[in-house]
Amino acid sequence: MEKSLSWREFIITRLIQSSGYSAIIFVALIFFFLLREGLPTLGEVETSSLLNIRWYPIEEYFGILPLISGSLIVTLGATLIAVPFGIGTAVYISEIAPRWMREILKPLVELLGGLPSVVLGFLGILVLSPFLRVFLDLPTGLTAFTGSLLLGGIAVPTVVSVAEDALDSVPRAYREGSWALGATKWQTIWRVTLPAAKSGVLTAIMLGVGRAIGETMTVMMVTGNAPVLATKLGSLFSPVRTMTATIAAEMGEVANGSTHYHVLFFIGMVLFIISLIVNVIASSVVFRAKKRAERILS
């Protein structure tokens, strides 16, 4: 009895331990398979043509610069939207809203985080882009800007929940001290609470950016998918094509093992590395603030 019990205990402990390490294994596996299928690109396509401005795979033009610039411009637009709205909403929920309002707002923002991106893309096609075409007098409503607006919406819940968490964990004594010195609530928010929560707020912004770069379905549906190099700010109002959308749109039609197939995996590899960098920076900011890492996930 004693012995069998301890054996069971031993096996279960081992199982749980290996589950714990599974996350590391999965990240490694993902990277391995991206490398395995993506690295042959470097042997098949010359670096100079990879860094070209023409993406036209049917004629073997694999310049990924327009795709990178497309991702960057859409993400930049989304960040400009998600940061003020996300942080503003977080400040409202954590510092200004009455309790009952908070109980309504938090689940609502969480709900936005759960809306499938394909539904937002669908509404983007049917409602937002026709509206923008008329309102801004553009030749087409399917532009980088349309994508930025929707992506901003997708990034907002991430920014709100992480930033709100950070504001919430600022000790109450900081605020009380500030009030006692005669500062208004508003002054306290700007000069005490927000600076104290700075690292968490930065993490929120980083994770929002990461969310925006990686978003696929919405951008594929609403940005018009034209692989044109975005060079000026005006490109925001013309069609672009992002890295994610390119993979999603073209992977279904390529032959396994072809050059095109390898290049798409190569783009995936670039995306993986970008998200790795963004997340490592975001989490190191968290660690410096001695915050629990998993907080930023929930």
Next chain:
Amino acid sequence: MMTRFLSRNRHTVQRLGFSAITLVAVVTVIPIVGTIIFILFKGGSAISLEFLSGFPHDGMRAGGILPAIIGTLYLTLGTAVFSVPLGIAAAIYLSEYAKDNQWTRLIRIAIINLAGIPSVVYGLFGLGLFVLFLQFGTSILAASLTLSIMTLPVIISTSEEALRAVPQSFRTVSISLGATRWQTISRIILKEALPGILTGVILGLERAAGETAPILFTGAAFFLPRLPQSPFDATMALPYHLFVISTQVPEMPIQIQYGTALVLLVFVLTMNVIATVIRSRARAKRQW
């Protein structure tokens, strides 16, 4: 005089500032509510028994969306089969066993990175590992496994938080009564943390149910004349179906598009509401 002016001034600033922030919050929330009401309103008229229980026909321009509904159910269940046990076990490890050392820190960084990897990259990975290397083909199995790994970080982090919330005294008392560590976890800690874990699991599965990019090349089918018969069959799925009929099918009736969006939204929202209810009930009932 001067100080009174200043003090009035800063209170005006505060009023203006609060109004601005409130406005920002309102502008953020209105589109969320608006989107949901708009789709409920527009899609409602498409919903009928035939729509929910029939197969699409006439190049999907008529008929129902049953195979897509069933497909999404299968994918969600398939995802649960893999990600729930693994995710909870990993959370137990992090909360109950792991020491605060380099390895544990590495696990946490890995989890954060898993959460940040773009969904379409999961699709590529699933294609490379499950579809091609392990030769599962484009199938429910390959898509479910891909979605599982994507959901894992959500399940791990929320479950860990729930486990950590159980007071330390529960563990001390149970161990001092002679229970082993695993007995303590399985009979005491897990039971107490169950509502929190359930909330996390449902929120994770909700995300999986609504995802399109990870199943694009791992298990989603454009159209199938019959329901999938085994885990090795490809399947239709609600999000992918909505993508297909709103971008790939010319002259698609708008009604069916809104109807499909509505069914997907209801599917996902129901899960979300259930999770929220479980959480708030557990909070209200909690005695510690």
